[in-house]
Amino acid sequence: MENLILRLKEEIIEVLNLEDVKPADIDENAPLFGDGLGLDSIDALELIVLMEKNYGIKLKDPALGREIFKSVKVLSDYIAANRTK
C-alpha cells in the first residue's frame, strides 16, 4: 500500500504538473480539492483519465468521484480494491 501511495503521488505530480511539489510534500490524508493541494474540476478530469489509463478503472458515477478523491489515501484504497491492471 505504501508503494501505491508513493506511486500515486508521483503520478499526480506529473499529470497535474505540480511544479516544485515533491511526493513528501503531499499529506496522504489531506483533501485533494479545496484546501490541501487546491485542485479543481479540470484536475478531477485529469485524475479520472489517470485512473483509467494506469489502473484500468472506469469511473462512471460522478458522485463516486466526490468520495474517492477525498485524499490520496482514500484514492489509493479505492484503486487497490478495484484495479484491473
Add this chain to the structure above:
Amino acid sequence: MNSIYINSIKHISAQKPLSDEWFDEPVQNSENYVRATDPDFKQYFAPNTARRLGKILKRALLVSQAAMKNDDVSQPDAIITGTGLGCIENTELFLDKMVREGEELLNPTQFMQSTHNTVSSLVAIEAKCHNYNMTYSHKGISFECALQDAFLQMQSGKIQNALVGAHDEMTPAYFTLLKKVGYLGQSNQTFAGESAVAMMLSNRKAKNTFCKIDAIEKVYNGFGLPVKPAMTYTGIDFVMVGTNGVAENDNIYFENCVRLFPNVPLLQYKHIFGESYTAPAFGVYAAALCLKNGKIPGFLFAEKGADCKLASAKILCYNQFEGKNHTFILLSNV
C-alpha cells in the same frame, strides 16, 4: 478620425525578455532555429496559475499584463490576438496522444489549450475583462489583421483602447516540417524564431507613447500583377521590410519597394527577432522604438550603415506573405 497611439509594447523573443536592450546591444543568433528567451515565470505567476499553461500562454499572459500595466490599463476595451499557429505545442501533444491511445483517454488540459483562441481568452479571464475578444489566424498576416481590427474600431470611436497581441511558438517537430517544405531553416535564411508581443493602443497620448499609427492597409495580390496599394504613401523616410535572406522572399520586397517607394532606405528586423508567422509585429515594434528613441541603429539598415538620428519621421512597415498578401502600416513620431 481619432488619432491612434501605441503607448506600450512588451515582448518575449530571441532577445532579452521584456527589455529594449536589443536596441543598443542585440543578441546575435547563428543557429537556424532559436527558441525565445523566457524570463523566470515563477517570479510572475503563482504555481497554481502557471502549472496548466503552455509556453505560449505564459509568454502571452506576461507580456499582455506588462503592456497593460505600462499604460495604466487594467481592462482594455478590446483584446485582439494574431497567431499563425495558435497553441501548437499543446496541439501536438493532444494529437500525438490521440494517435497513440486510439482516441481514448485524452487529457482535458491539452484539449482545452489546443485551440487558437485560448491565448486571447486567457488574457481576458485573468484581467476579468468581458469586452471585445477576437483572434485572427491568417498565417503570415495574422498580426496585421488583429492590428487593423483595433485600428478601425478606434478610428470610428467604438473603442478607446485595445490590447493587440502577436503570439506564436515554434516546436522542434513543427520546425522540422516547415524546414522540409522550405518555409524555414533554409541556407542563408534568418533563424526560425518565436513571438510574444503585446502592445497597448490608445486614442490618448501618454508620456510613454512610442508613436502614432497613421494608416493600415492590406492588399491581396493573387494574380501576379504589380502590387498596388489603395493609399498613397508620401513623405516616407524609411520602409521596414520582412526580408529574411531567402532570395525568393526578399526580391518581392526589393522589386515592390523600388517601384512604390523609390530611393527610400530599407530597414529590416528578422535577423534580430527571427522568422515566424507573427514576426511582422517585431517590425512594428522595432519601427516604433526607433521613432520613440529618435534613432535608428545601424544594424537595422538593410544596407548596413551607421546609426541615424531622427527628428520627425515616418516609417512604413511593409510585410508580404508568399507574394500574395501585402500589408502596409504607416507609423509616425509624436
